[in-house]
Amino acid sequence: MPNLRLSFLTPQDLPQVRATFLKAFADYVVPVQLSEEQLRDKVEREGIVPEFCVAAFDGEEMAGFILTALGDWQGMPTAYNAGTGVVPTYRGQGLTQQMYAFLLPKLREKGVRQCLLEVIEGNVPALKTYEKIGFYITRTLSCFRALKQDLLQEASPPAGINILEATQPDFAALSRFWDVQPTWQNSIASLNRSINQDRTLEARAASGEVVGYISVFRKNGAVAQLAVSREWRGKGIGTALLRAAMQQVEAPSLMFINVEDTAQSMISFLQGRDINLLLKQHEMLMPIPEKV
Template identity: 70%
Template sequence: MPDFRFSFLTAKDLPQLRNTFLEAFADYVVPVQLSEEQLKDKVEREGILPGFSVGAFVGGQMVGFILTGLGEWQGRPTAYNAGTGVVPLHRGHSLTQQMYDFLLPKLRESGVEQCILEVIQGNMPAIRAYKKVGFKITRSLSCFRAAKQDLLLGAEPSEQVTISATTQPDWETYSSFWEVGPSWQNDINAIKRSKGQAQTLEARSVQQEVVGYISFFRKNGAVAQLAVGKGWRGKGIGTALLREAVKQVEAPSIMFINIEDTGQSMLSYLKGRHLGLLLRQYEMLMPIV
């Protein structure tokens, strides 16, 4: 077995990390691209801290990693696995388990109470590795994508609502519209961390009541949150919000990542707009206290 060395990363390791990331994900189920700018955006959005991220090295070469985001999840201090990768040459040595053995004492010392991640449902080696570490599946998630020109965005909505950008999102009101909760990457904290990337639009009634909203990332076209108040559904408000977001998105496609499978009205809405199922994931959680 190679002589693996483990260490926590620093900002200086990010260029090498990107190269290892691309090598580790070259044979992945879904093609992965990660430019320097995309890595920077990912670090910001997912709360990734190099000092809590682990690198596995053979000599001076990084051959594996766990990217760790820190924050709060459902009211508890949480570590989010923003990506685990091992280059093909060094698989089969339980590196994921070894990296977690290295990481968990530091997380516990820092007051972290649980770890969370998402994994593609067909990726059985990864699921087995995470279960061995102690993770359990908490929910099933679906990811959707469509080219902007393929979206079915219907007729203009009624004049009952106006849509405009807001710089002071009213998260308390918005969350009362939710059918299911968002994943880590789409959580309120992720949007707050991504000030330069995220945009939030509100739909307001004639009485200026907020009746719906959309939060999305302009550069990559990922919609973090879209919801309409219960009494206002079926009036084209969600579609009007999505249409306005599409105009502002720079990417050629729109994506909805990690929609909980119990959110049936959202899932049928997305299918009705011609968004195709991209992949399905499990969310997994591990208490560490």
Template identity: 55%
Template sequence: MESTYTFSFLTARDMPELHQVFLEAFNDYFVPIQLTEEQFKTKLKRESIDPAFCVAAFEGSTIVGFILTGLGEFNGKPTAYNAGTGVLPDHRGHQLTRRMYAYLLPKLRESGVEQCLLEVIQENEPAIKSYQATGFSTTRALDCFRATKDELLLYGDEPEDVAILPVTRPDWNTYQHFWDVEPTWQNTAAAIRNTPDEKIILEARDASQELAGYIVFLPKNGAILQFAVTPDKRGRGIGKALLKQAMQQIIAPALLLINVDAAAVDFKTFLRRRHFNRFLGQYEMLMPLV
């Protein structure tokens, strides 16, 4: 007998149940994702997830599918970010993703949201086709890199005229002038400010105290969220020195860079020379609502 599904928005009280559904839905994913309760709560905060805009598919009173929705700005436009779409294995094949978006989109438009954003693993063809059918199109390719501490190649002299020090007041406006590409949703300044995890920001300054580069990372899990050197000071060992200082303060056994724009060719070359390995590719997809 064909299942009958209903759809509804969630509340903060639903988040513990949704965590359990999340674990089950992503247990057999291309890259299995298993978050502890604390990690799930951190995800909700870091990615600006609003329960009132999270839609769930129900069979009876049981959640069998969901879209986690974060709200904020991306490239200057009010944006709804899909922080995770999950459907329990027994309920796949019923176009629940498209049906949940059909339920969600009117509320987003009424709330002034101008675009929807998400990332999807490049090999996940069923999900890509579903998102394309919903109205999404690919905006860029993304690469994910990892290196264990003992793999990192950071030998060589550090620049003598550069000091690397922690800062508590990051200068986001200046940092963005160092970028070759824009960060993805989870790595924006807003996401970094929102995350409850300990974060460390190191700046490199030359002898005249001019800012030459910076790195933002989470010492507990080794994630590097932003990392850049001003274009006119590259090739002098500043990036390597920043990375070395970060490695010494990271507790995790490996360093991660998630969702590096594939167009950042020079930066990816730098990472490979340091012995970072690409372990996953994603597509960023966007759907305009206006």
């Protein structure tokens, strides 16, 4: 095993992270592309802090990394793993465990109380690695995708409903429509961090009352949040919001990343519109142990 050097990163290291990311994910279960612009958007949206990102180096070559985002999760200071990558030739050497062992003291010193991540359900080696480190599964998530050309060629708003862009959406009020909590990258904090990337459309009744909304990232077509008031469901509002959001998106497809499996109303809605299941993930959490 080579003698790897572990180090925290700086913003200047991000181009090398991108190159290593592409190497590490070249054989991934789903094709991964990451342009420089996409990486910048990801850093902003997910709250990645380079100084808390770890990389392992073999000489000058980056062998692996953990991208770390910082924020609050369920009221607790949290480190979100926005991506772990290990170049294939360095796998099987416990590198992810080593990087976490290097990272945890700095997180503890910062007052971070827990670590959060998602892992693809079929990625058994990664799942076992994270369980060995101390993570446990909190919920199972589904990811859906549909090409815009296959979606909703005709979907006008129901009578008396107007779809309007929300310049300053009141997410605290809109969250009353939720059935489940969104994941880290779909959270209100994520939307607030990336106001130049996302767009929120509201469905308003004739009285002016907001009865549903959708927030979508325009470049990649990822729908962060879609919810309709329980009293207004089944009237075509969700479909109309989806159709309106589709017009805002530059990407060729719409994606719903990390829909909680207990959100049966949302899953039925997506399946009813031929939005297909792409893959499933587990959300995992690890309390950071007190220093011994």
